[in-house]
Amino acid sequence: MLGRPNQFVVGTLYDHNNQNRNSGQSYDGSPDPASVSLRDVDRGYGPDVKAQRTAKIITKNTAFYLENVLDLNSELKLIGGLRYDAIDVERKSYTGEDKYHKSYYPVTGRFGVVYSVLPEVNLYASYSRAAQPVSQLVSLNASRDEFSLQKGEQIELGAKASLLEDSLDVTVALYDIEKRDILTSDVINGVRISSQIGAQVSQGLEVAASARLADDWRVNANVAWNWKAEFDEFNENLGTDIISRSGNTPTNVPEWTAALYINKTLGDWQINGGVRYVGERNANNNNGIELESYTTLDASVAYRWQRYTVTLRGRNLSDEVYASWASTGGLTQRLADPRSAELSVHYSFAD
Template identity: 35%
Template sequence: MPAPASLFSPRAVSLGLSCLVATATPVARAQTTPSTTLPAVKIRASAPEPNGRLQLDLPADTGSRLGLTPRQTPATVSIIDRNTIDTRGAQDTQEILRAVPGITAHNAPGNIGVSYRGFSGGSVTQLFNGIHLQYTIAARPVDSWIYDRVESIGGPSSFLFGAGGVGGSINYITKLAERHDISEARLRLGTQRLKEASVGLNRRIAGDGSGAGDHHIRIDLNYRRADGWTDGTGTRSTQLATSLLSDLGQGVTHTLAYEAQDEAVDRPYWGTPLLNPPGASLRVDPRTRDKNYNSADGLYEQRVQWLRSITDWRLSDSTRLKNTFYAYDALRDYRNVESYRFDAGNTSVIRSATLLQRHDQRLVGDRIEGSHQGQAWGHRSDWAWGLDVSVNKQTRFPNSLPGTVSTVDPYRFDTENFFDIPGMKRGFRPDRDNKVTTTALYLENRTALVPALHLVTALRHERIKLELKNRREVTAASPASFQRSYHPSTGRIGLVWDLAPGAMVYAQYATAADAPSGVLSTASFSDVRNNSELTTGRQAEIGSKLDFWQGKGTATVSAFTIRRKNIATQDADNSALTVLVGEQSSRGVELAVGLKPAAGWSVQGNVSRVDAQYDRFRQGGISLAGKTPTNTPETVANLWVSYAFAPSWQASMGVRHVGKAYADAANTMSWSAYTLVDLGLSHQVNRNISVVGRIRNATDRLYAANLTSTMAYLGAPRTADLALRVSF
């Protein structure tokens, strides 16, 4: 199989040049602006300290573009900062998400899934530095080392980031250059031959530290290699994040950032076959827990590159302009046999679903935005506005074979090399090009109606043009080309009432738009022809955020109801067609609490209960009204406790409970609820050196992270690792 393009290919270099050219004009024009004071810098300690309180008073771009904190925002907004990531030992972006109430996630190779408030897939927007890739598989787990924090907002949020986000939006925010020196490194070793090395450096490379003329560079690099817990699986990944921060004077700063991710998985694990008969409670044979039925040389590879050019111009203390040019390039290759099922007597495993696939995706865009803090009719009134233009193009190269590949003994077997499968040929043949061009205008406002009562509003209008180009045979079902346009308008209106110092209540109503099936960047000709409109989502939410116990505790609580209409459902009169009359809804409550009860103690927890169902939906000619969507547990709860029992020692424990989930939309098959326990022990050797040992899934619980009607994608068994962290 041809290797993906080099990270430093001519295409990557051309993206970099485009990035530099795009920002030259704004920087030059900004030189006449009066100077302003640079923001204060916080220096992080060399070792993370337990902090039980929730992050309610840090500005979060994911909840609003007005620079509001979670406490000021009429929505459920979570911030998982770098300190929390480190103290909990979150290995990748999916483990970080456990800190968000109600979220479940899995990393099955071809079906990266996040469920939030009863919705999943393209209905949960996953962003990278506020940029929407419009493709769910693009959100594969990434090692946590290169990220500064992760933010989220629950419920419809298309008014912030564009079509999608009915269930919520998640934003992974990369570390960027700062105005002080940082030197840190980590070495981690563990079971399954885990070897990981990470380093982070931040330095001033020019200037005298006074502001104008200063240039700071940051480099964060991570390399990881490990065997999988299933036979023959092995992973190798490298993450690089580097950025240059330049203080150009006259209130202008510029950041040029480049990121690269290179991942290869040998013989990826796709799942474990379920025992027959399936019954109401699904099971797997424990003896197949570590079996891998993929081809002997199965493969998943991806190479991802990001370029961002961010120009920030502070015209005054109250007015700011910002321009972000961004470019994304990704190439993903698959070579696998992906489906396995037991025969009726559970004596053999039937292997099928042969797929050779390549995804080639490029995204280029520019966002111009501004903010102003002012007055309206004698009241404080802050504004944010922006224009976002992007072009997202993806070409897919699928080559699949129908039918059974082989039938093997469940416990003792050998599998073939992929290209030894009869009928499978090397090389890639493009199927179609999907080009999504988006132009969006947005506006937000926060006005103090009275000193303790604020009205928060937002409105976004998008012009989306989807163009499909057929790269294969032209037929009536697959014409040479086809295009369709969408014009969604979405918004939010909310009230925030400050009841007392440290306590507020809020109410909000928000809307969203979403593709009827899948995402537009992978939509087929039939999707576009039959689904002429985007779905609509609406949410009503009330909640509160407060401090209590004389500042030792913080809490957030919310109750919500969401309804999504016009989803694609099977035509009652013709099962071969879909119509936009389906409906799906969810309602639930979320609670998060953080405590610092005494010196050395830290306690945080969250719990969510959601009642998600189809209100109008058909599959196989059968109505599924009242049924729960697949892989959507009713209850998700997390608890983290840490205790510094000696001056240089700290013990920690994490407990996660996930409720029952269904494998089919008819709700005839389910996996029982499960509870996981993680343990940790850290020792601060001296000011600059710490050692942390962790046991994950300490009880070795066998559980399904994702389900289909024939397979369970199992979570990892018990693992252990030891990490040495150094600051210098």
């Protein structure tokens, strides 16, 4: 193109998902009550029931995409991409609800430049757009028919370098992300409704390094600082009131995360170990409940013999007790797995 080296890729994909599932509706023979108390439980014997399908959901996604890399000169490259999706969702109820059908046709893409300051150091800048439904495709129903796709934009600036004769790789990235059209509550003419007027933003810095040391040692480290993560415009429906959460931090978003991993090769043996840190996070949208930070330690040892690889993994070796996730209300928190071990055998059919 334009007499300059150019790489062009065009492609397509098609995905078809057909599910028969229970989507939470009751049916004849459902246990009553559906739950029991945590105290003084009388286990008894439940009714003779089995899982029954309540909905048939078919999702189809046809996509066309293209990518292009143009070398303007030996130091500067232009990179662009474009993608068109045709998304189709069909939901048929076996419990008397109306049939539901919805289609989306998003166009997304990205554009960027890469500048080689030195043969070993590259600077880059990129802008990208994305789109996604307000919930998982298989969960869409008539109550969300009026909502469009949520839109997202990201600007990223960074540098990548291979130093010390390619024994040290370093990446630094600054990012600014905005997500719009988030579902939020509002009151119009005395009626509480859900509207797509919400937004949230995220800004931060990521640094990653990988070093190859003497005697087959390798060290990988990364750290991320999310200095701004907040709702730009968001109202929460509390049942009795609607409260603005603008300026608050979304749930499960830490300000700091970091990790350090070490790998050692000893002939047919591979030894790995790593420590991971996740900072404090908010457990609800009003930021009144905070999850504590945690640090976990994992390790593994693997032995390769002919086409077999036997691996012993240990996870959360310090037996840290922490919540890995919390609901937006903060009342439901998912505790992480305790200390555990896993033994696996892998066989390769090719040398």
